[in-house]
Amino acid sequence: MNGQEILNLAKTKLGQKYVLGTIVPKNKIGYNGPWDCAEFTSYVVYQVSTKLYGCYNNSGNPASADAYTGYWARDAEELGKIIPVDEAAGIPGAIILRAPLRRKMGHIVVSDGTGGTIEAHSTKKGVIASDLSFRRWDYGILVPWINYEKLDKQIISGVDGIVYRYMEPKMVSKKIGEIQKALQAAGYDPKGVDNIFGPNTALAVEAFQQDKGIVADGEVGIITAKLLNITL
Numbered sequence: 001m002n003g004q005e006i007l008n009l010a011k012t013k014l015g016q017k018y019v020l021g022t023i024v025p026k027n028k029i030g031y032n033g034p035w036d037c038a039e040f041t042s043y044v045v046y047q048v049s050t051k052l053y054g055c056y057n058n059s060g061n062p063a064s065a066d067a068y069t070g071y072w073a074r075d076a077e078e079l080g081k082i083i084p085v086d087e088a089a090g091i092p093g094a095i096i097l098r099a100p101l102r103r104k105m106g107h108i109v110v111s112d113g114t115g116g117t118i119e120a121h122s123t124k125k126g127v128i129a130s131d132l133s134f135r136r137w138d139y140g141i142l143v144p145w146i147n148y149e150k151l152d153k154q155i156i157s158g159v160d161g162i163v164y165r166y167m168e169p170k171m172v173s174k175k176i177g178e179i180q181k182a183l184q185a186a187g188y189d190p191k192g193v194d195n196i197f198g199p200n201t202a203l204a205v206e207a208f209q210q211d212k213g214i215v216a217d218g219e220v221g222i223i224t225a226k227l228l229n230i231t232l
Contacts (some may be wrong), residue, residue, distance in 0.1 A: 003093020003113075003148040005048045010110045010118040013040070016127045018120050020216065026052060026062040035127060037108045037215075040120035041095055042067035044110065045143055053080070053143050054108075069106030072141065073099040081142040088140020089115050089132050090151045095141040096132065098217065101166060104202065105217045111140070113151045124213025134222060136163040162232060165219040166202035175232065176201070179220055182228040183208060 016033035024039035025031060026046035035043070042054045042065070052058040054072035055065040076082050076097065088094040092113035100106035109119035112129070121128045142148055164176055177195040184190065188208045191200035202218035209216040212227050225232045 001049045001146050003091060003146055006044050006093035006146065007110060007112055007118065009044045009047055010040070011129075013120075013127045014118070014129060018123050018126045020123065020210070023064060023066060026055075026065055026067075028063070033127070035120035037120045038067040038069050038072060040127065041072070041108050041110060045095075045146070049143070049145055051145060069097060069100050069108050072097055072108055073106070073138075076139070076141045080144050083140040083142060085132070085137045085140050087150070088142075089113075091140070091142070091148050092151070093146065094148060095143070096137050097139060097141055098136060098219075099138045100217075104166070105206065105215075107215050107217050122214045122216070123210070136165075136219065136221060163219050163221040164197055164232075166197055166199055171197040173197075178230055179205075179225075179228065182230050186228065 016035060018036060019034035020036050022034050022036055022039060024035060024043050026043050038054055045053050046062055052062055052065050053075055055067045056071055057065060085096055088096050088111050090113055091111055094111040096109050096111055098107045109117035112118060115132055117130045117132055119128060119130060164171055164179060172195055174195055176197045177193050180190045180193040180201055183204045186208060188204040190204040205220055206216045206218040209224060214223060222232060
């Protein structure tokens with residue numbers, strides 16, 4: 001059981017459909033979608049190792065176990081090894097997580113070991129190969145019973161510029177007011193323009209992202225900002 005097997009299996013799912021919140025039968029060999037991001041990563045780990053990870057009940061029925069980025073964060077803290085994103089970027093089959101806050105959406109991907117990803121991305125794109133760069137991530141995860149081999153290449157996978165998001169303490173900025181105005185203009189109400197990135201702004205961003213078919217994590221980086229016709 002090794003990370004390369006996880007990556008190889010993930011690659012076979014490229015081009016398949018994404019459906020937010022779908023439940024994937026982790027024990028179904030040859031399952032071909034639909035996926036969401038956490039279900040995708042839990043599926044490939046289970047298929048390689050016959051063990052659940054990142055699910056509400058990792059001892060439950062793999063045919064109906066519910067995977068979620070928050071459960072991946074829980075398991076990383078309790079079971080798995082947390083590593084820096086740049087280290088995970090050089091390890092085929094490592095998992096890289098943007099953890100959710102208060103039951104909101106995060107995002108999770110499989111590292112290809114060269115700074116790229118295989119991921120169940122969004123309604124618009126489905127399962128794709130992409131890049132880690134220019135997106136915000138929290139940490140990498142090594143599933144404890146999987147063997148991994150780090151490639152020699154040094155990879156830097158940092159985000160380009162600030163990402164506006166709901167956090168504690170709350171972010172306050174005139175740019176957030178600009179985001180709120182752009183959301184209003186697009187028909188997504190953040191419940192006022194107060195320059196504070198609170199839960200209502202995050203919900204409006206999520207709704208906007210969902211309708212645009214991109215990762216609906218409620219965060220405004222360069223991709224979401226471009227769709228809102230603003231610059232960060």
